[in-house]
Amino acid sequence: MNTTTFLQYCLAGISIGGIYAMIAIGYTMVYGILRLINFAHGDIFMMAAYFMIFAMVDFALPWYVSLALVAIATVLLGVFIEKIAYKPLRSAPRMSIMISAIGVSYLLQNLATYLFSALPKGYPQIPFLMTNINLGGISTSVVTFITPILTIIFVVLLMQLINHTKIGMAMRAVSKDFETSQLMGIKINRIISITFVIGCFLAAVGSVLYFTPRPSVYPMAGSLPGLKCFIAAVFGGIGSIPGAVLGGFLIGLCETFIKAAGYSEFSDVFTFLILIVMLLFKPTGLFGEKIAEKV
Amino acid sequence: MSMKKKTICSLIALLIGVVFLVCVNRMTAPTYILRSVLQMGAIYALVAVSMNLLNGFTGLFSLGQAGFMAIGAYAFAIFTIPLESRANVYYLYGMHEAIANVQLPIFAALLLAGVVAALLAFLFGIPVLRLKSDYFAIATLGLAEIIRIIIGSALMNRITNGSLGLKSIPSFPSIFGVIPGFYFPFLISAVCIAIIVLLIRSSYGRAFKAIREDEIAAEAMGINLAKHKRMAFVISSFFAGISGALLAMFLGAITSTTFNIAMTYYILLIVVIGGMGSVTGSVISAFLVIASKEWWLRFLDTELYIGSFQVPLLKNGFRMVVFSVVLMLVVLFFRKGIMGNREFSWEGFFGLFKRKQKKKTGGEQIG
Amino acid sequence: MAENVLSVRDITMQFGGVVAVNNLSLEVNEGEIVSLIGPNGAGKTTAFNVITGVYAPTNGAVSFCGKEIICNHPRGKMAKLYAGENKGKYTKVLEPTPDKITKLGIARTFQNIRLFKELTVLENVLIAKHMRMKANIFADTFRLSYKEERKMKEDCLELLKILDLYDLRDEISSSLPYGKQRHLEIARALATEPKLLLLDEPAAGLNPQETDELTAFIKRIRDQFHLTVFMIEHHMNLVMDISDRIYVIDFGKMIASGVPAEIQNDQRVIDAYLGVAEDE
Numbered sequence: 001m002n003t004t005t006f007l008q009y010c011l012a013g014i015s016i017g018g019i020y021a022m023i024a025i026g027y028t029m030v031y032g033i034l035r036l037i038n039f040a041h042g043d044i045f046m047m048a049a050y051f052m053i054f055a056m057v058d059f060a061l062p063w064y065v066s067l068a069l070v071a072i073a074t075v076l077l078g079v080f081i082e083k084i085a086y087k088p089l090r091s092a093p094r095m096s097i098m099i100s101a102i103g104v105s106y107l108l109q110n111l112a113t114y115l116f117s118a119l120p121k122g123y124p125q126i127p128f129l130m131t132n133i134n135l136g137g138i139s140t141s142v143v144t145f146i147t148p149i150l151t152i153i154f155v156v157l158l159m160q161l162i163n164h165t166k167i168g169m170a171m172r173a174v175s176k177d178f179e180t181s182q183l184m185g186i187k188i189n190r191i192i193s194i195t196f197v198i199g200c201f202l203a204a205v206g207s208v209l210y211f212t213p214r215p216s217v218y219p220m221a222g223s224l225p226g227l228k229c230f231i232a233a234v235f236g237g238i239g240s241i242p243g244a245v246l247g248g249f250l251i252g253l254c255e256t257f258i259k260a261a262g263y264s265e266f267s268d269v270f271t272f273l274i275l276i277v278m279l280l281f282k283p284t285g286l287f288g289e290k291i292a293e294k295v
Numbered sequence: 296m297s298m299k300k301k302t303i304c305s306l307i308a309l310l311i312g313v314v315f316l317v318c319v320n321r322m323t324a325p326t327y328i329l330r331s332v333l334q335m336g337a338i339y340a341l342v343a344v345s346m347n348l349l350n351g352f353t354g355l356f357s358l359g360q361a362g363f364m365a366i367g368a369y370a371f372a373i374f375t376i377p378l379e380s381r382a383n384v385y386y387l388y389g390m391h392e393a394i395a396n397v398q399l400p401i402f403a404a405l406l407l408a409g410v411v412a413a414l415l416a417f418l419f420g421i422p423v424l425r426l427k428s429d430y431f432a433i434a435t436l437g438l439a440e441i442i443r444i445i446i447g448s449a450l451m452n453r454i455t456n457g458s459l460g461l462k463s464i465p466s467f468p469s470i471f472g473v474i475p476g477f478y479f480p481f482l483i484s485a486v487c488i489a490i491i492v493l494l495i496r497s498s499y500g501r502a503f504k505a506i507r508e509d510e511i512a513a514e515a516m517g518i519n520l521a522k523h524k525r526m527a528f529v530i531s532s533f534f535a536g537i538s539g540a541l542l543a544m545f546l547g548a549i550t551s552t553t554f555n556i557a558m559t560y561y562i563l564l565i566v567v568i569g570g571m572g573s574v575t576g577s578v579i580s581a582f583l584v585i586a587s588k589e590w591w592l593r594f595l596d597t598e599l600y601i602g603s604f605q606v607p608l609l610k611n612g613f614r615m616v617v618f619s620v621v622l623m624l625v626v627l628f629f630r631k632g633i634m635g636n637r638e639f640s641w642e643g644f645f646g647l648f649k650r651k652q653k654k655k656t657g658g659e660q661i662g
Numbered sequence: 663m664a665e666n667v668l669s670v671r672d673i674t675m676q677f678g679g680v681v682a683v684n685n686l687s688l689e690v691n692e693g694e695i696v697s698l699i700g701p702n703g704a705g706k707t708t709a710f711n712v713i714t715g716v717y718a719p720t721n722g723a724v725s726f727c728g729k730e731i732i733c734n735h736p737r738g739k740m741a742k743l744y745a746g747e748n749k750g751k752y753t754k755v756l757e758p759t760p761d762k763i764t765k766l767g768i769a770r771t772f773q774n775i776r777l778f779k780e781l782t783v784l785e786n787v788l789i790a791k792h793m794r795m796k797a798n799i800f801a802d803t804f805r806l807s808y809k810e811e812r813k814m815k816e817d818c819l820e821l822l823k824i825l826d827l828y829d830l831r832d833e834i835s836s837s838l839p840y841g842k843q844r845h846l847e848i849a850r851a852l853a854t855e856p857k858l859l860l861l862d863e864p865a866a867g868l869n870p871q872e873t874d875e876l877t878a879f880i881k882r883i884r885d886q887f888h889l890t891v892f893m894i895e896h897h898m899n900l901v902m903d904i905s906d907r908i909y910v911i912d913f914g915k916m917i918a919s920g921v922p923a924e925i926q927n928d929q930r931v932i933d934a935y936l937g938v939a940e941d942e
Contacts, residue, residue, distance in 0.1 A: 037429050088627055095356055098429060099567055100626045106560050107619035114612035223556060227440075230433065265448045272437035279430055280422050490803065497802040498792050498811060501781075505789045508778035515714060515772075517764035517793030517854055526799055636780065 004137050009260050010253070015144040017252020018151035022206035023229035024236070024244035025158065026199030032175040032239035033195050035094060039101040040081060042226015043108035044200055048074040048207035049123065049217040050116055056124035063126045071204045078200030079193050087189070105223070112219035120216035129212050147209045154202060155245050162241070167194060175239060224268065228255075231275040237288025246286065304641045320477045330477065331545075332586050334467075337484040338541045340581035343565040344488050344574050345534035350563070351572035351636065352495055353527040354507030355424075356432040358559050360535050362439025365446055365554035366415055367408035367536025368543035372461045373454065374399040374407065380463040387459060388452040401468050405483070405540050412536025413529045415442075420528045424521065439559060447551030460550025464543050480541050487534050492574055494530065503527050507572075564622050568632050576634030588618055665692045666728065667858050667890045668713070668768075673722035674746030675708050675914075676736075682708040684914035685722075685747045690858070695884060695891040697905040699898075699925075701934055705914040706894045707773055710862055714770050718757040721746055726766055727857065732756055765793055769856035771847045773863045773894075779836040783827055783846055786835050787818045790853035818853060824886065825849045841872045845879070852887060859883075861893035865900050873897060877904050902926065910934065 023045055030038045051073045055066035085104045089097040129143040162168035173181040174191050182188050210225065211217055232251045236243025251271055258267045278285065316333070323330055342360060349357045378398055381390055389395075399407065423434045445451060447458050455461070467479035474482070494500050502523050505513040514520050543549050569580030595614040599606040625632060637643070668690040675683040683705040690696045698706050712719045715732065720740055724732040733756040736744035764770075769790075778786050791814045797807030805811070822828045827849055830838060835846060844864060851859055864880070865873045877900055884891055895901050901908065902922045910918040910925060912934040918925060925931055 035429075037433060085623065085627065089630075092630065094428065095350075095571075096626070096630055098356070098432065099563065100623070102560055102563060103619065103623045103626045106557070106564070107616070107623055109557070110612065110615035110619045114610070114616045117612070220557075227436070227556075231437070234430070234433065265444065265450075269441050269444050272441050275437050276422065276434055279426050279434055283426065283430060493805070494799070494803040497799075497805075498788070498795050498797075498814065499799045499802050501785055501789050502792045504781060504785075505778050505792075508780060509776050511716070511760075512772065512776035512778065513789070514760040515716075515764060515770055515776075516790045516850065517761045518789070519759070519761045519793075521759075530799075 008138050008140065009256050011138060011140055011144060013253035013256035014249060015147040015252070016210075016256060017249035018148040019206045019210045019248075020225070020229050020232050020252050021151050021245040021248025022154065022202040022209075023225065024232040024248045025155070025241055026203050027230045028233040028236070028238055028241060028244040029171075029195050029199050031233065033171065033178075033192060034086065034097070036086065036097050036101060037230065038199075039098070039226075040085075040104040040108060041199065041203060042222040042224075042229070043105050043112075044074060044078055044081070044222070045203045045207050045210075045226060046112065046217065046219065046222025047077060047108060048204040049211045049221065050112060050121070051204075052208060052211070053116075053121055053124060053217065057122075063124075066124075067208065070208065071201055074204035074207070075197050075200045078196045078203070082192060082196045087192075109219050109223070116219065118219060120218040122216050123211045123214060126208075126212060141213060143209055143212050150205065150209070151245070151248075154205070155241065158198065158241060167191070171195065228268070228271050231271055234275060234285055235278050237285030240285070240287040243285055243287035301641050316478065316481060320475065328590050332590050333582070334477075334480045334545055335589065336582035336585045337480045338538050338545060339562065339565060339585055340578040341484040341487050341541070342535055342538035342562055343569065343577040343581045344491050345531045345538065346562050347566050347569075347571065347574065347577045348491055348495070348503075348534075349527055349531045350566060351570075351577075352500065352507060353503040353524065354510075355524060355527065356428060357435045357528070357531070358432050358556075358563065359435030359439040360531075360562050361554040361556070361558040362435075362442040363412040363416060363532040363535035364539030364542065364558070365439075365443055365551065366412045367539030368549050368554070369446055369455055369461070369539075370411040370536070371404045371408040371540035372464045372543045372549060375401060375404045375465050376461065376463050377465065384461060384463055385453070385456055388456065391453040394454065401465065405537060408540035409533040409536040412539070413533035416529045416532030417525065420525045424524045424528060436556065436559070439554075440556065443551050443554055455551070458550065460548060460553075461543075462548035464547050464549070466547060467544050480545065483537065483541060487537060488574065488578065491530075491534065495574065499523070499526065568622065568625050570632030570634035570636060572636030573632070573634035573638055575639035576632055580633055588614070592617060666690075667692050667694075667726065668892060669725040670709070670713065671723045671725070672748045672751060673709065673712055673719045673724065674744075674748070675705070675712055675717060676720040676740065676744065676746060679743065679745070681745055682914055683712065683719075683911075686911065686914070686916055688909050688916070688919070690890055690892050692890055693884070693888070694906045695880065695893070695904050697901045697908045698892065698894050698911065699896070699901055699908060700911040700917075704911045706911065707862060708914075709911070710770065710860055710894060713763075714768060714860065715758050715760040715763040720744065721748060721752060723752055723754075723756075726763075726768060730754075730756065731758060731763065731766060761793065764854055764856075767855070767857040768860065769851035769854045769858075770860040771844075771851050771862055771864060773866065775840075775843050775847055777835040777843060777847060777850070779834075781835060782832050783835055783838070784815075784818060784822065784831040786846060786850050787821060787853045788814060790850045791818060794855065821849060821853055825852075825883075840867055841869075844868065844876075848879075848883070852883065856889065858890045858892060861891065861895075863894050863896060865895055865897040873900055876900065880904060 023041065026041050027038060030036055048070055051070045052066060055061045055069045056063060061069070081104055085100050086097060089100055130141050132139055132141055133145060135145070162171060170181070170186045170191050171194070173184070173186060174188060178188070228251060229248065232247035233244045235250065236245070236247035251274065254270060255267045258264070258270055319329060319333065342364060346357065346360045349355045373394060374397060376384055378396065381395065419438055423431065423438065426434055446455050449457055451457060467476035469476045470479060470482065502513070502518050505516065505518060506520060506523060510520060565580050565584050566577055568584060569576030592614045595609055595617055596611050597609065599609050666689055670686060670688045673683055673686045674681065686709060698709065700706055708717065711717045712732070713724055719732065719734050721735050721744065723730055733752055733754040735752045736749060778789060795802070795810065795814070797810055801807045819828065819831065822831055825845060827842070827846060830842065835843065838846060848861070848864070865876055868876060880891060881904065883889060905922055907920065908922055908925045909916060910931050917930045917934055918928045
């Protein structure tokens, strides 16, 4: 492997890692606040891809209008799911709300099969994203190049929001202690909605970046990337945003290099192995906090 | 109600069940859908009960059931495909020499399916069982996927036939040459579920329930958490393996994608509808869910015209949407499922009628 | 002099930088009722959790009936961070899980009742007998051990009779009144056949009449089951009434010990509970 191909793989890995990171943020934020693995997050990501097809193919809208519509529709879908499927179970045991999330994931997959058929649908091309550029001998498409940049920009913005605004402070408070922050007058439902808005917005952006270089979308397209991103979130320490980002990049890079080495069949096995090994040696992940059970 | 009366009631119910199955077997054409719905129901009842043993009784939220079913199905299929059809099945890669000429009797292979699944559960259990609640769930989900991917990978071409899957798996055999093959899944399922029920009612079963209720208190009462969790995990996987083998027999052909995540979700939803922590709930729910999914709701998938009017919404895939909406309704509004964590009892059964009667008389008084 | 049942030596429990229990040593002798008191957050329950194996202590040792059962010294990260005393005195590492400790004969109750809520009273007690079972899981599943099982059940029913819970045996434990739940928790602990019973605030949440009954109840079970009792309690009337000896801790450190009369007049104890004026 010479330097150019190596760098090419690095760039591809960082690019896919950036997408994973964006989705992983959605998992980690929801988990931080609701202590819920939002199994439906990967399917929301898949639905965002179908929204894009709707906007650009069925309604033939220009890509910038479509992007805005996709973001809005995805955010609405996420908030709607939260209100319908998670909110009524606020006081239920954690197992119930997790089952509800699995149910939503199942429903979204079946709904997509029903509405768009199980056959893969072509994903619309955004011409300028697919143009090739040449960076010091490495030729790549614009989308591969801008993904990590976009990721970094969003993460920085998000960290600013969380660390330096009133809403961010409320979010941190809620994730530390749900009940007490409620007693302190924080409107918990609003904070949860905002969390879902942010998570789903990033999922929508991630979806566009993920599917643009890929030919098609199908109803199960979200479940595996979803699981991988969850693993990224666990790896970085669930509840921690920098952790999720680092986890995303790491998994993206590892996956790309395993594929490059000719073991593409086992790239997913490797991801799951990372998860299990991580949980065994450091169950709290890289940046996670330890929560001790009180006796 | 006295013990004797209950036993009589149970015997009558059992007799009705057997007579019903005999009638179905004798009176229906071999291709009639009720036959396969019942058989599939029996298989899913077993795997649902085995999952319930973990999720509902021991409080370990496992999402790995499909993985252990896959292990059982493949272990069974590899050793039972008739020698003469093997060249045909493994036409592309050939079969590994060590196992090419090994063929086991059906019962031995069935047991093997369970044992291999249990062994793997034992090995995986050592690391995975240390994890808590949702981490455990996600780790078992990951394990099931790893198992599935490895089974279907090129690495295993000469053992599992890789991504091509296995076919020519023998169907349900007749038992001792007397009882026709139609009854095979019911019999095996019933025996296995009976064993699980005996286990749940034993002192060890109580210890499992104690772990579900409160791990810290259970440990303070001298229950070795690691040991008991491992036992529950291994036993549950053993029966998942057996049900996997039954499914392989039922389908006749399997590929690794048969046992994907959606299958685990499907089993979980059967358990949830039946009620976490209720064996009878899981069994009833397995038959109901399979019947509605495979049979009663079939019409939703076909376009229907009344005259020239097309009934809206009906088209391919609508069945699954309705199905998942029903599931969401159960999860949201009937969280306890059909049975909650209670078991079927004759008192409860007759009580159901009595209560209705009381309501009626009460209504009359007011009127 | 009665035989020594529990001996806690130089126990320090440190969480990160916080020292919850600092160099605590105490003894409980056979047949005694000993109380551990102190203001909220003094480290009483932490001490219990160390004795019952829920936490491994950072430093120190615990012996039960003359045999060392728990021992530890600061290791790993703790070796640097350790802020307690007697560093280097202990070198062995012995960290049994709670179930092993219970098996040895130390049973406990919890401050916030931890019954198996959805199970019946009888099942709650039967679970405590499970660890003494000799049959393995196969024998037990196929009822090859039905004699043992029957004996277990008879013993439990007998125990419930003694403790006035027999009539409630088939009730779901969470449906019992609060006082009865406390009783059941003690019954469940007794079913593990302990020599030493640790009670964590048994009178919490009880009304005055129930508290009086509890005093008699604890004395009765001590005599009937030949127990040694070590308890945490805030209810001073109960403590002074029942205890043979009292240990007082504050901020994790022992500040006084002795018979009730001594403790009642100890200035340090009064200060710990009422506070000392700063400007004096």
